[in-house]
Amino acid sequence: xxxxxxxxxxxxxxxxxxxxxxxxxxxxxxxxxxxxxxxxxxxxxxxxxxxxxxxxxxxxxxxxxxxxxxxxxxxxxxxxxxxxxxxxxxxxxxxxxxxxxxxxxxxxxxxxxxxxxxxxxxxxxxxxxxxxxxxxxxxxxxxxxxxxxxxxxxxxxxxxxxxxxxxxxxxxxxxxxxxxxxxxxxxxxxxxxxxxxxxxxxxxxxxxxxxxxxxxxxxxxxxxxxxxxxxxxxxxxxxxxxxxxxxxxxxxxxxxxxxxxxxxxxxxxxxxxxxxxxxxxxxxxxxxxxxxxxxxxxxxxxxxxxxxxxxxxxxxxxxxxxxxxxxxxxxxxxxxxxxxxxxxxxxxxxxxxxxxxxxxxxxxxxx
Amino acid sequence: xxxxxxxxxxxxxxxxxxxxxxxxxxxxxxxxxxxxxxxxxxxxxxxxxxxxxxxxxxxxxxxxxxxxxxxxxxxxxxxxxxxxxxxxxxxxxxxxxxxxxxxxxxxxxxxxxxxxxxxxxxxxxxxxxxxxxxxxxxxxxxxxxxxxxxxxxxxxxxxxxxxxxxxxxxxxxxxxxxxxxxxxxxxxxxxxxxxxxxxxxxxxxxxxxxxxxxxxxxxxxxxxxxxxxxxxxxxxxxxxxxxxxxxxxxxxxxxxxxxxxxxxxxxxxxxxxxxxxxxxxxxxxxxxxxxxxxxxxxxxxxxxxxxxxxxxxxxxxxxxxxxxxxxxxxxxxxxxxxxxxxxxxxxxxxxxxxxxxxxxxxxxxxxxxxxxxxxxxxxxxxxxxxxxxxxx
Numbered sequence: 001x002x003x004x005x006x007x008x009x010x011x012x013x014x015x016x017x018x019x020x021x022x023x024x025x026x027x028x029x030x031x032x033x034x035x036x037x038x039x040x041x042x043x044x045x046x047x048x049x050x051x052x053x054x055x056x057x058x059x060x061x062x063x064x065x066x067x068x069x070x071x072x073x074x075x076x077x078x079x080x081x082x083x084x085x086x087x088x089x090x091x092x093x094x095x096x097x098x099x100x101x102x103x104x105x106x107x108x109x110x111x112x113x114x115x116x117x118x119x120x121x122x123x124x125x126x127x128x129x130x131x132x133x134x135x136x137x138x139x140x141x142x143x144x145x146x147x148x149x150x151x152x153x154x155x156x157x158x159x160x161x162x163x164x165x166x167x168x169x170x171x172x173x174x175x176x177x178x179x180x181x182x183x184x185x186x187x188x189x190x191x192x193x194x195x196x197x198x199x200x201x202x203x204x205x206x207x208x209x210x211x212x213x214x215x216x217x218x219x220x221x222x223x224x225x226x227x228x229x230x231x232x233x234x235x236x237x238x239x240x241x242x243x244x245x246x247x248x249x250x251x252x253x254x255x256x257x258x259x260x261x262x263x264x265x266x267x268x269x270x271x272x273x274x275x276x277x278x279x280x281x282x283x284x285x286x287x288x289x290x291x292x293x294x295x296x297x298x299x300x301x302x303x304x305x306x307x308x309x310x311x312x313x314x315x316x317x318x319x320x321x322x323x324x325x326x327x328x329x330x331x332x333x334x335x336x337x338x339x340x341x342x343x344x345x346x347x348x349x350x351x352x353x354x355x356x357x358x359x360x361x362x363x364x365x366x367x
Numbered sequence: 368x369x370x371x372x373x374x375x376x377x378x379x380x381x382x383x384x385x386x387x388x389x390x391x392x393x394x395x396x397x398x399x400x401x402x403x404x405x406x407x408x409x410x411x412x413x414x415x416x417x418x419x420x421x422x423x424x425x426x427x428x429x430x431x432x433x434x435x436x437x438x439x440x441x442x443x444x445x446x447x448x449x450x451x452x453x454x455x456x457x458x459x460x461x462x463x464x465x466x467x468x469x470x471x472x473x474x475x476x477x478x479x480x481x482x483x484x485x486x487x488x489x490x491x492x493x494x495x496x497x498x499x500x501x502x503x504x505x506x507x508x509x510x511x512x513x514x515x516x517x518x519x520x521x522x523x524x525x526x527x528x529x530x531x532x533x534x535x536x537x538x539x540x541x542x543x544x545x546x547x548x549x550x551x552x553x554x555x556x557x558x559x560x561x562x563x564x565x566x567x568x569x570x571x572x573x574x575x576x577x578x579x580x581x582x583x584x585x586x587x588x589x590x591x592x593x594x595x596x597x598x599x600x601x602x603x604x605x606x607x608x609x610x611x612x613x614x615x616x617x618x619x620x621x622x623x624x625x626x627x628x629x630x631x632x633x634x635x636x637x638x639x640x641x642x643x644x645x646x647x648x649x650x651x652x653x654x655x656x657x658x659x660x661x662x663x664x665x666x667x668x669x670x671x672x673x674x675x676x677x678x679x680x681x682x683x684x685x686x687x688x689x690x691x692x693x694x695x696x697x698x699x700x701x702x703x704x705x706x707x708x709x710x711x712x713x714x715x716x717x718x719x720x721x722x723x724x725x726x727x728x729x730x731x732x733x734x735x736x737x738x739x740x741x742x743x744x745x746x747x748x749x750x751x752x753x754x755x756x757x758x759x
Contacts, residue, residue, distance in 0.1 A: 026485035033484040040486045187392040191399060198733070201740040203698035205712055206732040213725040217413045218406045298502040305705050312505060328512030336501045336509075343500035 068327065078327040079334045082318045086331075089154025089314045095146060099157040102134040106160060114349065116356075150228045154309030156338070158228070162300040162310070166235040167293050173236065174243025175282070179273065181244065182251050192244070199241035204299050207234040212306040231303050239296045246288045250281035283357060290350035294343050301339075311335060410726060419723045426451070432717055434709045436625055447718055454714030455735060461631055461710065462697040462739070469636045469696060470689070473643025478673070480648050491644065498641035504702055507634040511706040514626035521617050530610050530621075538624045539611035548602035555598035562594070563587045627708035631700065639696045643689060650685035651677055682754050690747035697739050711735055 015024060028034045058073025061080060068075035079086065088096045109130050113123060138157065141147040153161065180192035199207070211234035212227065219225065254277055262272040282289075304313045315331050318324055324331075414421055426448040433443050438456045441449060480491030498506070515535050519525065524532040530541040543549055570581035599605075611621030654677050662676040663669075703710035712732060719728035 026483070029483060033482075033487075036484055037486055040490065185388050185392050187396050191395065198737065201737040202733045203701040203712070203736055205701045205704065206729060206736065209712075209716065209719075209732065210729050213719055214729045217410045217725060219413075220409050221412070221416070294500075298500075301502040301504045302702070304504065305702075312502070312508070316508070326516050328509070328516055332505060332509045332512065336505055339502055339505065340497070340500045344496065347500070 064323070066323070068324075074330050075327045076330055078318065078324050078331050082324070085155075086311065086314050086318060086334075087156045089158070089309045090152045091154065091157070092146070092148060092152065095140075095148065098137040098140070098145070098148075099153075099155075102137040103157055103160060105130050105134055106164065150226050153228060155314045156311045158303075158308065159300055159310045159312075162228075162232055162235060162303065163297040165232055166239055166296055166300065169236045170239035170243055170296070171289075173240035175247050175278065177240060177244035178247035178251060181248055196241045196244050199238055200245070204234075204238050204302055205305060207238045208302060208306050210234065227306070227308060231306060231308055235296065235300065238299075239292065242292045242295075243289065246285050246292055247281065249288070250283075250285035251277065253284055254281050286357070287350050287354050290346060290353075294346050297342060297346070298339065311338065414726075417723070421724070421727070423727055425718070425722045425724060425727075428722075430718075430721075432721070434714065435707070436628065436709060447722075450714050451711070451718065451731070454709060454711035457708070458697075458700055458703075458710040458712075458735075458739075461628065461635070461700050461703065461708070465632055465635045465639070465696050465700065466693050468632070469639040469643060470693070472636060473640040473692075474647050476640060476644035477647025477651070480644060481651060495641045495644050498637055499645075503634060503638040503699055504705060506638055507630060507702055507706050510633045511626065511630035514630055521613055524613070524618075530608075532611055532618060534618070535626065536617060536623070537626045538629055539618045539621050540624075541608045541610040541621045544605070544607035544609045546602075546605040546607065548599060548605050551598050551602055552595045555595040556591075559590050559594040562590055566590070625708075627703070627706055630706055631703050631708050635696055635699055638699070639692055642692050642695075646685055646688045646692065647681075650681035653684045654680050679754070683751075686747060686751045686754065690744055690751075693747070694740050694743050697743065698736060701736070 012021075015021060027037045054073045056073075058071065059076055060068055060071045060073070061076045063071070063075075063077045064081070068077050084093070084096060088099055091099055109127060112118065113127075136142055136145065138153060138161075139148065139150070177192050177196055180188050181196060183189050183192075208231060211230040215230050216224065258276055258280065259272070262276040267275065301310060301312045303310050304316070307313075309317070312335060315335050319328055319331055411421075427446055429443075430445055430447045430450040431443050432450070434441055434450060434453050436457065437453045438460060439449075439453060441453050476491050476494055479487050480495065482488045482491070514537070518533055518535045521532070521534045521536060524534045524539075526532055532539040566581075566586060567583055570583045574580055609620050609622075611618040611623075613619075658676055658680065659672055662672040667675065700710060701712040704713040704716060707713070715728050715732050719725050722728075
């Protein structure tokens with residue numbers, strides 16, 4: 001019978017596997033990479049201990065501004081001592097639990113609605129009810145809640161309000177504009193094209209300027225619309241143009257056969273769009289849409305320029321107090337962290353949806 | 368025939384698709400026209416009530432405000448028109464410099480994210496994540512705060528390189544003292560660029576004809592450095608430098624970049640570069656790995672693979688989204704108004720405040736930015752056409 005010779009298993013050299021192998025492969029493959037690795041490591045060794053010293057060891061956390069000025073390291077007190085003003089701004093102090101509850105409801109609803117299979121009619125009613133409760137909490141005037149002027153709305157609630165309603169309202173408007181741009185009717189098409197291209201060609205600031213200095217001239221005498229609403233309208237009109245372009249991409253990517261099949265079933269234009277085209281087209285463009293929504297969220301910070309007090313502006317006014325001047329770095333790092341967490345979770349969410357969609361698509365393509 | 372007639376009789380005109388389309392359009396157009404008419408009539412009555420002048424007559428009037436920095440001569444006694452011109456030039460300055468720097472930085476970081484070195488690629492990814500997810504306005508405030516809070520007064524100026532000083536009044540750096548020779552050197556530089564372009568064309572033609580290669584890179588470098596150097600020596604080789612010197616409370620001499628401009632430029636460049644890095648990475652990844660392997664198998668070095676094979680193909684994927692990012696940079700430069708750099712929006716804003724002519728002011732802002740956008744996209748479209756695959 002055939003001899004079964006014991007072949008000794010030859011192990012790879014120790015320098016190719018394990019930690020050393022990993023290091024060789026990922027950090028020291030080649031002269032240039034080795035030099036680059038050493039330079040970066042040298043830089044990190046110099047910078048990180050200094051940063052830790054500044055941010056954690058020498059830092060002060062709960063002191064007054066005067067003590068801060070004597071401290072060696074970071075002054076996180078600028079945040080901890082002014083947290084309520086930074087977050088809630090000029091909302092009456094004793095009623096600040098109201099925006100807090102409203103924000104918790106909003107975030108909770110968003111987190112609950114993240115899974116698609118939870119989207120049904122009941123959730124829609126819950127959302128309408130939740131929006132009503134949030135509006136009531138912010139505005140007051142019913143059930144013994146003291147009314148609060150919208151000019152007093154500021155800080156994080158204002159940022160969330162502007163971005164949430166900006167996103168909510170600009171999406172359908174953008175879809176309508178995209179459909180208009182794809183339409184066969186020349187007048188409607190050209191109106192939509194002019195609108196989309198004009199808005200995309202100008203910065204958001206001009207829209208905000210328009211809303212703050214030009215819009216009051218447009219209204220008949222005696223009618224005024226408050227500043228928050230005007231800024232909100234500017235953000236909606238601006239974002240809609242960008243969403244329209246993204247949605248147009250989705251509409252163009254649709255197969256011609258889908259339109260023809262829908263028409264041959266005898267569906268009219270609105271039925272065709274609502275039941276056949278849009279559900280597919282909007283799904284394709286989810287990732288770029290989320291990109292637009294993220295930038296819309298970041299762009300709400302521009303309302304600083306027309307003197308609305310969003311979270312960036314409340315921070316700036318804290319920093320302009322003599323007690324707290326000179327601690328911009330700490331305060332801005334804090335605000336940057338808030339924005340980072342929000343934007344990062346949105347982009348992670350879009351990545352997850354992208355993966356889910358890929359998974360759902362494959363079986364169809366193979367069968 | 369008969370059936371056709373009955374069909375015609377049954378189809379009411381409002382059920383006809385074409386008639387419907389026309390009716391929809393007329394209704395929409397009438398609606399838009401009505402809204403437009405209503406708004407304009409409101410504006411007219413409001414402006415009469417508040418006795419605001421209309422029209423662009425204010426452009427001829429005296430502006431009576433100072434502008435911090437300007438590329439052309441300007442004083443408060445000049446007209447609004449001149450002030451607005453200063454604003455346009457300042458916007459152009461920061462946009463052009465920013466576009467060039469951010470394209471370079473974004474490309475470098477995009478290549479970094481694909482590096483085989485773990486540290487470098489992690490650094491690139493972290494950079495993109497960090498700068499993309501923080502509003503650009505916050506970044507501008509941050510960098511501006513660096514200047515007026517962290518950087519020292521002129522007396523304790525940071526001095527990273529001899530002659531360069533970083534203070535809370537901006538960045539001071541030396542420039543060559545004025546001498547007619549420098550003008551000629553500049554001319555020689557332009558001439559060198561033209562010569563290189565001609566040589567390049569000739570070399571490509573010759574290679575196509577005979578297959579012989581010509582060392583364009585080294586010859587080009589030689590011309591680019593040699594010609595200006597020769598001019599400089601022939602003109603007496605002036606070495607006098609205008610170095611910034613601390614006098615009293617501030618630096619005299621040299622050239623100064625204001626803190627506003629620096630902060631705006633740094634913020635815009637770092638922010639936009641994070642988006643460009645992603646575009647570049649996606650572009651490079653869109654080229655199949657077979658291209659790299661094929662290029663390596665014919666003996667090209669990694670750098671050459673990137674330069675000769677990958678980049679020219681990736682550019683086609685990169686250019687369209689790159690265009691929109693560069694446009695974004697131009698539009699974002701309007702955030703200058705928040706940190707006090709006198710760009711067009713700031714000057715126009717001041718003009719609106721002083722004259723009350725909001726409609727004209729905002730209209731001018733829109734026209735200026737639309738023009739910038741159209742020009743940039745026209746240029747990038749031309750470039751995109753140039754690098755398209757030439758199919759035989």
